[in-house]
Amino acid sequence: MKKQLLSLFVTLIVFCIGNSAFTQEKLADTKLGLQILDYIKNNEKLSHLTSTDVADIYLDRTSYSKSSGVTHVYLYQSYKGVKIYNAISNVAIKNNEIFYFKDNFVPNLKDKVNVLSPSLKAVEAMQKAATHFKINIEGSPEVVSSSTLKKVFSKGGMSQENVPVELMYLKDKDGNLKLVWDLSIYTKDSKHWWSVRIDAINGAVLDKDDWVINCSFEGEHTHQNGHITSVLKQTHTFDVFKKSMFFVDGSQYNVLPLPIESPNHGSFQVITNPADPEASPFGWHDTDGIAGAEFTITRGNNVWAQDDIDGINLTNGGSPDGTASLNFNFPITTLDQDAANYLDAATINLFYHNNVMHDIWYYYGFDEASGNFQENNYGNEGDDGDGVVAQAQDGSGTNNANFATPPDGSAPRMQMFLWSPAGIAxxxxxxxxxxxxxxxxxxxxxxxxxxxxxxxxxxxxxxxxxxxxxxxxxxxxxxxxxxxxxxxxxxxxxxxxxxxxxxxxxxxxxxxxxxxxxxxxxxxxxxxxxxxxxxxxxxxxxxxxxxxxxxxxxxxxxxxxxxxxxxxxxxxxxxxxxxxxxPFFKDSSFDNGIVIHEYGHGISTRLTGGANNSGCLNNNFQMGEGWSDWFTLMLTMKASDLGTDGRGIGTFASGEEIDGQGIRTRKYSTDFGVNEYTFNETNDDRVVGQDADTGEDIRLNEIVHYNGTIWATMLWDLTWAYVDKYGFDPDLYKAPVEIIK
Structure with missing residues (x-):
C-alpha cells in the first residue's frame, strides 16, 4: 500500500549533483582545501598518497545542494602544473564533516612521469588527430587563444566548434604517465565529438572517447510495428505542476505533459504558463534577463528546438512560431500520417520537455553553477552559452537518438530521429x-x-x-x-x-x-x-x-x-x-521517455566529474545508461503504478503497445518473473560478437546498455522500497528530501 508522500530523487543521487562554483584554486590555498588535505593526511585509506602526489591538487568546482545541505567538491591532480587526465576525486561534506571521499588520484607521481616537455607542437597534435579520424583541415587554423599549456584553434573547417588543445598527462595500462595533448573535435556531421589524447612525443593516438552518446537502441523493433489507425488514446492523468507558482507570460503548448510517456500512454493537452519561476525566472523564451520574450519560436534560454530533416546541422533549422502571444497550440489529430505533416508539433513537444527537464532538475541541484544548460546564467556562477540544441526529425539517421555533452560553456546537442516501420508489408x-x-x-x-x-x-x-x-x-x-x-x-x-x-x-x-x-x-x-x-x-x-x-x-x-x-x-x-x-515512421520526439533519457546523459556527464570534465563516463561499466533509464521511469511514474508492473523503455518509438518489451533486454519490474536481473548479471561474459575495427571479441558484460539495464533495475527496486516506506508524491519539483549517509 502506497502513501501519498515520497522523497526519492536526492536520496538516490546525492553523490551526483549539487550547486557548484567554479574555482580552480590550489588545495593548499583555501580553507576548504586545508580541511581536505588534513583529511587525506589522517585517513588510513589514503596513506598511499605521498606529499608529492597531493602537492599539486586543485579545487576544480565546489558544489552545494540546497535541498540536501551537502557540499560536493571536485578535485583534479596535476604534476608540475600539468593536469593528469581524469585524475579527478570527489568529496562530499555535510555539517562541516567529510563523509565521502572517492579517490582517483595517481600515487607515486614522481616515479611514473616519462617526460616533462613535449616534442610535438599543439597544432601538430591537432593535425595528427585529424588524420586519425580522416578529417580534412581547410587552410591553416588560427590560434584563438593561447597560454603556456593550452591553445585554442579556430574550427578550420574540421570542427563545428573551436578546437582546444591542452598539455596533460595520461595514465597508461601499466600505471605510468605519458605526456599528451588533449583535444576535442566536433565533426561536421554531428555524429562524433571526439575527445582524444595524442602522444606529445611521437604523435600516436593513445586514447579517445566520444562525447556523443548514441543510445544504440538495439531492440528488434521493426517486427512488431503495425498499422495503427489511431494512437491518440484518451487516458486519465493528474497534474504534476502547481499552477499558481509558475511564471506567467501567456505561453501555451499543445504537448504530451508528464507523466504521459508517449501518445500511446495518453492524450495531447494544452499546457499554459509552464515555466518555473525559480528555474526559468524570465520564462522559456528569454535570453537577456529582461522581462519579455526575445524569441517567439521554440527557442529560449534553456533550449533551441528546431528540425534538421536534411541532417546537416544548420543553425537555421525550422522552428515553430507562436507569434507574440507565444501560442504553440498546434493541433494534431493523428500520427498515422507522414511525419513531415506534424513536424511543428514534434518540435514543440521536444522544446517543452527539454525545458521541463531543465526546470525539474534545477530543484535537485542541477543549476547554473553546477553546469546546467543555459544561454544566460543570469548572474549566477558557471559558464553561459550552452543551452541545448535539440533537433527534431534529424535526417542523419533513424531508429536512434543521441546527446552530445561538452564541458560547461559549450552547447550540447540532442538529436531525435524517426523510427522506421521498415519490414512490414x-x-x-x-x-x-x-x-x-x-x-x-x-x-x-x-x-x-x-x-x-x-x-x-x-x-x-x-x-x-x-x-x-x-x-x-x-x-x-x-x-x-x-x-x-x-x-x-x-x-x-x-x-x-x-x-x-x-x-x-x-x-x-x-x-x-x-x-x-x-x-x-x-x-x-x-x-x-x-x-x-x-x-x-x-x-x-x-x-x-x-x-x-x-x-x-x-x-x-x-x-x-x-x-x-x-x-x-x-x-x-x-x-x-x-x-x-x-505504417508510418514514428517520431521519437513524441516518446517522452527517450527525450528524458537523452537529457539524462547530459546531467550525468556534467555532474560525474564536474561540469568541466566530460570524459568520466567513457567506459563500458559506467552507470550513465542506467541513470537515464531511471530518469525516464521516475518522471513518468503514476499514482496507480505498481512495482510489479512491467515497464518497457521506448515502446512507442519501437512500434509496440504500452505493455511491450521496449528497447531493453528486460522490462523494469520488481517481479523476478518479469526481470530477474541482479548485480550478478554483470559477470556474464559470453561472447556476443566481434569488434568491427579490431576483430576482438565483444562480451555481454562489456556492452554499456546491458550494464545500464542492470543498474537501472537495481535503482528501480530501490525506488519501490522507498515508495513502500514513504509513499508517493506526484510533485516532481519540490518533493521533500532525505539524505542517507
Missing amino acids: TDNLTISGGTIAGNYGSVKPSRGNGADGTGNITGPSSTPVTGALVIVDDGGVIPEEGCSPLVNSANVAGKIAVIRRGSCAFTEKIQNAQDAGAIAVIVANHNNPTSDPDYVPYVNMYGVTDPEFTIPSIFVNYDDGQTIISAIRRRERITATIVDNG
Whole structure:
C-alpha cells in the first residue's frame, strides 16, 4: 500500500549533483582545501598518497545542494602544473564533516612521469588527430587563444566548434604517465565529438572517447510495428505542476505533459504558463534577463528546438512560431500520417520537455553553477552559452537518438530521429485493370542505412503515383534485373518500371530506371519460396547517400512479382498506383521517455566529474545508461503504478503497445518473473560478437546498455522500497528530501 508522500530523487543521487562554483584554486590555498588535505593526511585509506602526489591538487568546482545541505567538491591532480587526465576525486561534506571521499588520484607521481616537455607542437597534435579520424583541415587554423599549456584553434573547417588543445598527462595500462595533448573535435556531421589524447612525443593516438552518446537502441523493433489507425488514446492523468507558482507570460503548448510517456500512454493537452519561476525566472523564451520574450519560436534560454530533416546541422533549422502571444497550440489529430505533416508539433513537444527537464532538475541541484544548460546564467556562477540544441526529425539517421555533452560553456546537442516501420508489408500498391486487379503488400525502403546513416532510396509519399507498368530490359543475360543502362528506355519513360531483384545493388537498378525516365520502381523478389530454404519474402532496400532518388520505389515478394510480370508479358492492359498508406515512421520526439533519457546523459556527464570534465563516463561499466533509464521511469511514474508492473523503455518509438518489451533486454519490474536481473548479471561474459575495427571479441558484460539495464533495475527496486516506506508524491519539483549517509 502506497502513501501519498515520497522523497526519492536526492536520496538516490546525492553523490551526483549539487550547486557548484567554479574555482580552480590550489588545495593548499583555501580553507576548504586545508580541511581536505588534513583529511587525506589522517585517513588510513589514503596513506598511499605521498606529499608529492597531493602537492599539486586543485579545487576544480565546489558544489552545494540546497535541498540536501551537502557540499560536493571536485578535485583534479596535476604534476608540475600539468593536469593528469581524469585524475579527478570527489568529496562530499555535510555539517562541516567529510563523509565521502572517492579517490582517483595517481600515487607515486614522481616515479611514473616519462617526460616533462613535449616534442610535438599543439597544432601538430591537432593535425595528427585529424588524420586519425580522416578529417580534412581547410587552410591553416588560427590560434584563438593561447597560454603556456593550452591553445585554442579556430574550427578550420574540421570542427563545428573551436578546437582546444591542452598539455596533460595520461595514465597508461601499466600505471605510468605519458605526456599528451588533449583535444576535442566536433565533426561536421554531428555524429562524433571526439575527445582524444595524442602522444606529445611521437604523435600516436593513445586514447579517445566520444562525447556523443548514441543510445544504440538495439531492440528488434521493426517486427512488431503495425498499422495503427489511431494512437491518440484518451487516458486519465493528474497534474504534476502547481499552477499558481509558475511564471506567467501567456505561453501555451499543445504537448504530451508528464507523466504521459508517449501518445500511446495518453492524450495531447494544452499546457499554459509552464515555466518555473525559480528555474526559468524570465520564462522559456528569454535570453537577456529582461522581462519579455526575445524569441517567439521554440527557442529560449534553456533550449533551441528546431528540425534538421536534411541532417546537416544548420543553425537555421525550422522552428515553430507562436507569434507574440507565444501560442504553440498546434493541433494534431493523428500520427498515422507522414511525419513531415506534424513536424511543428514534434518540435514543440521536444522544446517543452527539454525545458521541463531543465526546470525539474534545477530543484535537485542541477543549476547554473553546477553546469546546467543555459544561454544566460543570469548572474549566477558557471559558464553561459550552452543551452541545448535539440533537433527534431534529424535526417542523419533513424531508429536512434543521441546527446552530445561538452564541458560547461559549450552547447550540447540532442538529436531525435524517426523510427522506421521498415519490414512490414502494407497495401502501398494497387493494380487496376486486367485479371490481377487488387491491392498488394509491399515494403518501403529503409531510411538511414546508407554509408553515413541517411540512405538515398526514396519511398512512396501520400501523393499517389499512377502509371502503366513496363518490365525493364538491360540487354543482359537476365534483362529484367536492370543492372546496366536500359535498352528499352523509350518504353520505360513515363511508366512504372518493374525490376527483378538480383546481381547488382538496388541503387544501380533504380538509377538506371530513373535515367530512363521511369516515374516509379517496383522491385520484385527473385527468391522462390518453394525451392529456396532461406527464402525471405520481403527485404528492406537501402542505399548510399548521394544522389537522392527523385522517384519512389517499393519492394514486393516473389509470388506477387511473378503475378505482375506474367500479366505484363500477357500484354494485359493494367496500371499501378503507388502511395504511402503506412505504417508510418514514428517520431521519437513524441516518446517522452527517450527525450528524458537523452537529457539524462547530459546531467550525468556534467555532474560525474564536474561540469568541466566530460570524459568520466567513457567506459563500458559506467552507470550513465542506467541513470537515464531511471530518469525516464521516475518522471513518468503514476499514482496507480505498481512495482510489479512491467515497464518497457521506448515502446512507442519501437512500434509496440504500452505493455511491450521496449528497447531493453528486460522490462523494469520488481517481479523476478518479469526481470530477474541482479548485480550478478554483470559477470556474464559470453561472447556476443566481434569488434568491427579490431576483430576482438565483444562480451555481454562489456556492452554499456546491458550494464545500464542492470543498474537501472537495481535503482528501480530501490525506488519501490522507498515508495513502500514513504509513499508517493506526484510533485516532481519540490518533493521533500532525505539524505542517507
